Amino acid sequence: MNFDKELDTRGMNCPLPILKTKKALADMSSGQILKVVSTDAGSVKDMQAFANQTGNPLMSSSEEKGEYIFMMQKK
């Protein structure tokens, strides 16, 4: 999937991945895709909850070599 911006939250623990995601999305335009990379296992459920609560769709959530990759679209 193509993305417009990448956010590296490797090494950051709750709640930083979510806080940084919120900040990154704020600077983006509607429809753009943000790629978030995280090493926090808790972020999988958190990103889904963030998507549900804020209305920014989580396009995909996957794991690759111990890292979690999320594609979130700015609503």
Next chain:
Amino acid sequence: MKKMGIIATKGTLDMAYPPLILASTAAALGWDVQVFCTFYGLELLRKNLDGIRVSPLANPAMPMPIPMPVFVQALPGMEAMATMMMKQKIKSKGVASLQELRDMCVEADVQFVACQMTVDLFEFDKKEFIDGIDFVGAASFMEFAGEADVCLFI
């Protein structure tokens, strides 16, 4: 938009985290959050948060590298050591510092309010606290709390 009220009453390093983490996360999810700081919770409002400490004394839940009898926990320097070790652990695990968490709270429009009564009680100087906070009484907080979906006492 959901509302959350937090009453923060503790000022130690371990107890400073829950209100700030919950407040910042809820704010990131778009909630309206107000943190009412009273008694030792006022420590969260200081300009400089470096003075917040944690004591090993009478803290049986605190994980220790080696078993430590209570009389050793009470020795001079143990509090400083426990604080330093906890801060190091926090940093090494990629957990945000108190300063960073509070900055994110302020940035996310979390409302911090201070208990005027406690400020007077301990004779704190308002200049020691961050700018932009209201000094209120319990009744003012009740107004927000009454409409909150979630209200926590920490």
